[in-house]
Amino acid sequence: MTTVPGFTALKLPGGFTLRLHRRSTVTVAALLTTASIIVAVTVATGAYEITRSDLLHTLMGGGSDMDQFIVLRQRLPRAVAAVLVGAALGLSGAVFQSISRNPLGSPDVVGFATGSASGGLIVILLAGTSSFASIATGTVTGGFATALFVYALSAGHGKGGERLILTGIAVGAMLSSVNDYLITRATLEDAETAKAWQFGSLNTITWPHVTPVLVVLAVLVPLTLALAGPMRVLEMGDDAASGLGVEVARVRILLLAAGVALAGVAVATSGPIGFLAMAAPQLARKVAHSPGIALLPSMAMGAVLLSAGDLLAQRLLSPFQIPVGLVTAALGGLYLLWVLTWRKG
Incomplete structure (x- = not known):
């Protein structure tokens, strides 16, 4: 078997061989440790103080009722949700950047996250329900x-990646105005609920919110990894990919569906969180020195960024908590300036 520089060959049952990019593997391990x-x-600190011995006792099923409520039903699900939502956004951003072959190709930039927010706002404001299942739907x-609308408008005109981004930005801007209009026509109570959700926050996360994200990741991560090979070939261009035997339309639709589903469940869980899906894949690629979009490092980087951002959102104005979406928007704006002005190539 040919040895590829920078890769480690891992033999699997059934005679299969998995090649792992060594730098990416180390990067994922380091990022997961950081997360x-x-x-x-996040679990051990906060406005409610708890000693380390009481914390360990609580995590093992003991502790007072208040300790269990704060640690097991508030802090822990929130911390876990930050990791899972960040991983979903990181993977979604990696998929869209690979499809568009552009660092700006993320679900929040191309309007898919805005479309998800529109669906959530319609449920909250017009259907009059704020249950998690309804918002997720x-x-x-x-x-x-x-995604279907943007893809239909951008397909078949050449320069697919660039046209996809420009079309998505235009559609996202229109949907953003629709979202604002829906809020202005709502009652004060409904408008406050919708606006708080639209900021992007993990403040009210409980375990029932965590389960759907975990299930979606368990299904879509293996699917996306299975498409990693054709996806990297697609980065060479449609003509080259077709010449190498890749079913371009089928692979692109599958990747588009996976990316939208990941972004949609993330928005349903926390509300729209801007810029993270754009920044995580590029930062992961830079750290991992990956030859292409790095899927697993992007997930790990997304988990770290959202976990750190939510911790900052909790502690910045403690005991008051601000939505994590405001933190990521502020930091993401700085990152976007870096991409547009300093980034070369």
């Missing part, structure tokens, strides 16, 4: 409808 440390800090439906 674990952030989760531990609305966000995923809105995301898919927007």
Whole structure:
């Protein structure tokens, strides 16, 4: 078997061989360790003080009722949700950047996340329900409808990646105005609920919010990894990919569906969180020195960024908590300036 520089061959049952990019593997391990440390800090600290011995006792099923409520039903699900939502956004951003072959190709930039937000707002404001199941249905439906519309408008005109981004930005801007209009026509109470959700926050996360993200990741991560080979070939261009035997339309639709579903469930869980899906894949690629979009490092980087951002959102104005979406928007704006002005190539 040919040895590829920078890769490690891992033999699997059935005669299969998995090649792992060594730098990416180390990067994923380091990022997951960092995310674990952030989760531990998030669970162990806060306005409600708890000693380390009481914390360990509570995590093992003991502790007072108040300790269990704060640690097991508030801090822990929130910390876990930050990791999972960040991973979903990081993977979604990696998929869209690969499809568009552009660092700006993320679900929030090309309007898919805005479409998901539109679906969620329609459920909250017009259907009059704020249950998680209803919002999740609305966000995923809105995301898919927007993706199909953008894809239909941008397909078949050449320069697919660039046209996809420009079309998505235009559609996203229109949907953003629709979202604002819906809020202005709502009652004060409904408008406050919708606006708080639209900021992007993990403040009210409980375990029932965590389960759907975990299920979606368990299904879509293996699917996306299975498409990693054809996806990297697509980065060479449609003509080259077709010449190498890749079913371009089928692979692109599958990747588009996976990316939209990941973004939709993330928006349903936390509300729209801007810029993270754009920044995580590029930062992961830079750290991992990957030859292309790095899927697993992008997930790990997304988990670290959102965990750190949510910890900052909790502690910045403690005991008051600000939506994590405001933190990522502020930091993401700086990152976007870096991409547009300093980034070469």
